[in-house]
Amino acid sequence: MAAAPNSAQKSEEEWRAILSPEQFRILRQKGTEPRGTGEYDKFSDDGIYNCAGCGTPLYKSTTKFNSGCGWPAFFEGLPGAINRxxxxDGRRIEITCAACGGHLGHVFKGEGFQTPTDERHCVNSVSVKFVPMETSATL
Ligand SMILES: [Zn+2]
Known part of the structure; x- marks a missing residue:
């Protein structure tokens, strides 16, 4: 297999081959998982959330908070990991994985949450893959 200049960048056909249909729909076609159904919506283990497409670390569990919105919420991403x-629609700010361009969700500001940033990264569970602390600490 020929090495791509940036291995995180793939064609749509390549993504279709490695992602599940639901991952493809959300990460590559900017879909949204149904509210309250996500694997990580009510989940608070310690670890790191990696991009489900390319594996890049995106969020720490210490920045996850319970927003009650029905999707996983983080108040900040890892430095440089998230593009906006x-x-x-002119109203919302989309957030994507800076490495592969995969759609994560949207970021909202100034909603009054008691967090250090008062930002809410509203992320599809399907877009991320949780890695428990014991494993991620050795990376
Ligand atoms: Zn990615």
């Missing part, structure tokens, strides 16, 4: 861009 305005949604075509």
């Amino acid at each position: 861009s305005p949604d075509p």
